Amino acid sequence: MCIAHLSWTGRCGAGPVDISGNPLIDTYRSGDFFLSAFLSWMPPGSKKILVGGMQTMNKKMYAAVLALTVAWPVHARSAEPVATMDEVVVTATKTAENVHDVPNAVVLKNAGDIEDAPARSLGELLANEPGLDWRTRGDYGGATEEIHIRGMGGDATQVFLNGININSPSVGTADLGLLPMGSIDRVEVVKGPGSLLYGTGAMAGTVNILTKNPEPDKLDMKLGSGFGSEGNYELSAEQGMYVADGLGYYLTASRRESDGFRDNSDLRHNDASLKLVHDKNKLLSASLYGAWIDREYGVPGVKPPDTTQEHVVNGTRMYNADAASLVNEGSDQNFYSALELKSQPLSWLTLALRTDAVNMENYFYQRYNATGAGQETWVTNEILGLEATAEMRLPEGITLLLGSQYRNYDYTNEVGGLDAYGVALAGATNEAEHDVFTQGNYGEAQWQANRYLKLLTGLRYEEHSMFGHETLPRFGVVVTPQETTTIKLGHGKHFKAPTMNDLYWPESAYVRGNPNLKPETGWHSDLTVEQSFLEKKLTVSATYFEWNIDDKIDWAQNPAFPGPWGDKYTPSNTNAYEATGWELGVTAKPLDSVRVGLGYTRTNAEEEQAAGMWRQAQYTPRNLFKGQADYFLPSGLTTSVVVRYVGDRPAVYVSDTATEPQHTLDSYITTDLRISQRFQEHWLAAITCNNIFDAGYDTYTATFRDETLGSTTRQGYPGAGRSAFASLSYEF
Template identity: 25%
Template sequence: MNKGINLALIFLVIFLLITGQPLMADEGQDELFVLDDIVVTASKYSEKLSDTTVSMDILTQEDIQEKNAQNVAELLRDLSGIYISDYGGVAGQKLISIRGSENNQVLVLIDGQVINSSQNGQIDLSQLPVEQIERIEVLKGPASALYGANALGGVVNIITKGGSRKPITEFKVRYGSFETQQTAFSHRGNTGRVGYNITAVKKDSDGDRENSSLEQMVFFSRFDIEMDQYNDIIISFQYNDSDKGVPGPQTSPSPNAEQDDQDTNINLKWRQNKEAYDTNLLIYHNKHEQVYDNPDEWGYTEASKHNTARTGIEFNRTDYFKLHNLTYGIEFKRNKIDSNENGQHDNLNQALFVQDKWQVIEPLEISIGTRFDDHEVFGSEFSPRFGAVYSINDDLNVFVSAAKAYRTPTFNDLYWPADAYTEGNPDLEPETALAYETGIRYFKQDMKLELNYFTRDVEDLINWAAGTDYIFRPYNVDEARTKGTELMFSKRYNMGVTVGFNYTYLDSRDKETDDRLAPIHNANLDLSYKKGDISSSLICRSVKDRPDELDDYTVVDVKLAKVFFFDEGESELYFKVNNLLNNKDYEVREGYPMPERNYTLGLSTKF
C-alpha cells in the first residue's frame, strides 16, 4: 500500500475521532440484549433458545452488520467451539470445524438446503458473501437425528433475507490491501403480496501471495409470495462465479495453478403456518462446475473437470399439542458427479425422521427423536437423539443431550482416480459417532453466560493409508475421542461498552496413537463501544497448544465506524485493521502464511 493511501487512512481515523460526537446521549436509548432469541435449527420449528436441548450460537442481523465481514468465514471464526482452517488471503479456502470435528463432518445449510460438496464433503466459506444473509444459527454437536449424514460435528444454518415492507436500497464499496475491491448492491421491497430481494456482489483482489488473485461475481434473488394468511411460497436463485489462483503450500508452490468454480442453485419452499401445525415442503437443485488447472503438476495431461449436482425434496410438519410438539418428515436426495477423474456416479438417499418434545412437568422438557436413512450405496442408518432442559427460573436453565450421528464417504473417498500411488476405495463404510453434552445457561437483561461440557467418540474414521501393495487408499481405520469445555460470556455496560469473551478447551485425540488432532486452547475477546453515530471494536483471537508442533498465535483486529444520517437514509464509513500487531509468522494451516497487517476502508449507504 503506497504512502498516499496510508496518509488518507490516517486522516480518516483522525476525522472520525474528532467528529464522533454521539447523536444521542441518553443512556436509556442503548438497546439491551435479546433475552430469548428464536431459533429453528434445533428442532426444525421456531422455539426459544432457552428451550433448546443443545448448545447453539446465533448471529443476528445486527451482529452481521457490526462485523462488516467479507464472507461467512469471517462471521463465524470468533464463535466458541469454531475453528476455521484458513489457507490464507482473500482467495484461500476457509473450512469450518466444530469442537474438533473434521471439515467434512459439519453440515452447512442455506435456507435448510445442504450446500456441502458431494465430491469432498466440504464447503469453502470464503465463497459465501454476507450481503444476502439475515441470520446464522450454529448448532454445536451431532444432529443426524434431524439432518442425516454429515451432521456429525454440527450444523450451520444460513438464513437469507426476504423482502421488506418498505423499499430498501443498499450500496456498499470496500477497498483494501492487495488491491482488494468489493462492490455490492441490494434492493428489497414489496409489491403487495410479493416480497423480493435482489442482491449482486463483485469482488476482485490481487492477493497477498504470488498467484493468489481472485475474481468473483455473485447474484442472488428471492421472492416471498403470500398466497393467503396461512400459505407462502418462497423462491430463490443464486449464481456464483469465482476464478482464483491456487498458490499451494510454501514447501511445494503451484505458481501457475488456477481454479474456476461456477455454482447455480434454485430453491423452492412452500410454507403453511397455522395455530395447530406448521408444514414445509422444500424442493431444490444445485449444480456445481469446477475446473482445476495446474500445468506444472507431475504427469499433467489436462485440467481436472468436475461437475456435481444435487436434487432434493423434503417434507416436514410440526403438530402443536398442549404439552408436546411432534415433528416428522421425509427426505429424498440424489447426488451426481461427472468428472474426468472420478468418473460418472450417482446415489440416492431416502429418509424418515420424527421428534417429540413434551413438557413432563412445568420446568422440565424432554425431547426424543430419531431418523432412519436408507442409502443405496451404504445401506441403512438409525440416528437417535435424546435431550432435556430444566428451567431453574426465568433466567437460568440446564440441559443435557445424547446423540448418535454418522458421515458417509464422499465421491473422492470412493472413486479417486487410480494410478501407481493412489486410488479410491468403494468398500468404505460410514463414520459413526456417539456424543454427550451438558450445559448451564444464564440470560439476564444485559448479560449472557453459558458453560458447556461435551464428549464425542468417533469410530470408522476414514484415513488414507498405504496397503500391502504400497498404494494409498482411504480405509475405516481410525478412532477419535474428543472432550472439552466451553465458556461464553457477554455483558453490556453503561456508556455503550460491550465485552464478549469465549474460551474452548479441547482434548481431541486419535485413540490408537494418542496424537492430538486439534488445538487445546482457543480464546476470543471482543471489546466494543457504540454510542449514537460512532462505534469501535477490538477483537483478539488466541490459539495455543496446536497439534504437529505448529506455532501458537495471537491476532488482534480493530475497527472504527461512523454513521451519517440524511433525509431518506443513512451511510456508514468504517476503517478496519486486520492483524494489527503485524504477526508475520503465523499460519492457521501449515504451509499457508496468513497476510501481514492489512487494511480495509468501506462505505455503505442505505436508503
C-alpha cells in the same frame, strides 16, 4: 433505504484439493498497507487525514489507532438491546423455538452483529466463538474457509444457505469464503448431534445462514463499491420490496477482484441471488430462492524458503520464493435453488414441502514443477433433494415433527493430460460418472411437561445406496428451574457417509477410491448451563461435551488393491477419534453504550492411527479464546475490537505409531478493529483493520520440492497478515 458504499480491503477466501481432500494451496503475507481517511468526527486535536491512497503502516501507527479507540469517551448513546435467551428464535432445528427451549448450545449472529464486527468473511465472523475453530488455507484470493466444531473435521459440520446444503459432495466440507457477507441477515450455529434432522455429516453440528428478506411497506436498496490494497475492488447492489399484497422479492449481486498477497494469488468473483416470498396468509405461503456464484483464482501453493531461486521450464516460470506454483489455477461455478411451500390448515398443524437443486462445477489446472507437464480436472456435482415435514402441536404440551427426505447425488470426474508446455493432450481425457442416493425418515417428539421441564426424543432411519442403512436416536432434556437459569442435556448418535472422492477417486498406479467403505459413526453428548444476571445484562454459559467416531475414514495402503509399487493408497476405515472439552461464553452490557463478549474453548481431541496408540489430533488446538468489545457513542460513533487466541497444535507425525509430533504449529494472537461513524443522518463511514499487529502464523503445512537444489522441505500455509478496509455508505 439506499446505501452507496465505498471500501478498501485486503482479505481473501477458497480452492481445490489433493487426494486427501485437503486444498492444494498455501498463502503468504505481502506488503503492509494502510488507507488513510478523512474523519471529521475525530476528537479535538486529532489530526484529520485526507484520503490519499495506500501506504505502508507500521505497528506503532496501528497501536495508536487502537489506543485512540479504547480511550474514546463513552457517553450516552444507547446501543441496540442485547439479545437475551428468551428473545431469540432458532429456526435451525426445523421448528421455530426460543433458544432456551433448544437442548443444544447455540451461537447466534444477527444483522447488527454482522455489520458491527471487524470481519470480512463469514468464517472470520464465527472464528473462536465457543466451540468453533475457523480454518483457512491462507490469505490469497481463492483460499478455502471452513468451520470445525468441537475438534471434529470440517466435513462433520453441515452448512445450509436458506436451508440448502452447500457442503461439497466431493470433499464433504463447505467453503464459507464463497458467500458474500452483504447478503446475510442471520447466522445460527447449533452444536451437538444433528444427524436426527439432517442426516449424514451433521455430527458436530449445523450452520444455517439466512439471507435478507423484503420488509412490508419498505423499499430496501443498497449500492456499493470498494477499492483496496493488493488490487482489491468490489461492486455490489441489493434491492428488496413488496410489489403486491403478500408478494415480495430481494435481489443481490456483487463482483470483487483481488491480486492477492502473493504471486499467482488473484481472485475474480461474481455472485447474484434472488429471493421471492409469498406470505399473504397461513393457508399457503411460498418462498423461492436462487443463488449463483462464479469465480476464478490462482493457486500459489505453499510459501517456499526465502532463498528459493526462480525455476523456469520450457520458458515458463514455475515457482519462486513467493509461491510454490506460478501457473496452477482453479475456478468454481455453483448454482443453488430451493422452493418451499408451507401450509397451516389447522391451528395445531403445519405442513411443509421443500425441494432443492444444486450444481457445483470445479475446474483445476495443475502443472508439475519438475517437467512442466500436468493435468486438468473437471469435477461436477449435481444434487436433487426433496423433503416433506408435518409439525403437530398437540394438547398437554406435546409437539411432534415427522419428516421424510430424499437426496440424489450425480458425480462426474474428468481428467485430461497436459504436455510439458501446459497444452492439453489430444485424446488424453478420462471420464467417470457415478450416482448415489440417500433416503431418510425421521420423527421427533417434544413434551413440555411443565414450565420447568421439557423432554425430547427422536429417531431417524437412513438408507444409503452404497453401504446400507443407519438408525440414529437422539435424546434431550431442558430444565428451567427459574426464569434466569436453563440447563440442557443432549445425547445422540451421528454418522457421516463416505464422500464421492472417498468412493470414486480416479485410479492410478498409486491411489484409487474405495467403494467398499463403511460410514463413520459415533455418539455425541453435551451438558449446558446458561445463567443470566442483572436483569439479563450479564449472561454466562458453560458447556461440557464429549464425542467419539469409529471407522474414521483416512488414506492408507490397502492390500485389497495391489499396485505395481506396492499396495495402493485408498480411503480406508482404519482410525478412531474421540474428544472431551469445555466451552465458556460470557456476554455483558455493563453500560448502555458498552457491550462485551468473551468465549473460551478447551478441546482434548485425540486420534488413534494405530491400535492402542492415541495422540493429539492433527491441527486441532487445545485452547481457543475470543474477546470482543463494542462501544456506542451519542455522536454516532461505533467501535468494535476483537482479539483471538489460537493455541499450538500438532502438524506432522513421523508415523502412525508416533505419539509426539515432528512438527508443531505455534500459537498466535490476532487483533481486529472496526471504527464506524454515522453523520448527517444518512452517511456512515467506517475503517476496519484486521490483524493490526501483523502477527505471523501458519495454518497448515505441506512439502515443497526445490528442483534446482533437488531438496524437499516442509513449509507452512501462512495465515492472513495485516489488512485494512475503509467504507462510506449513504442511506435514504
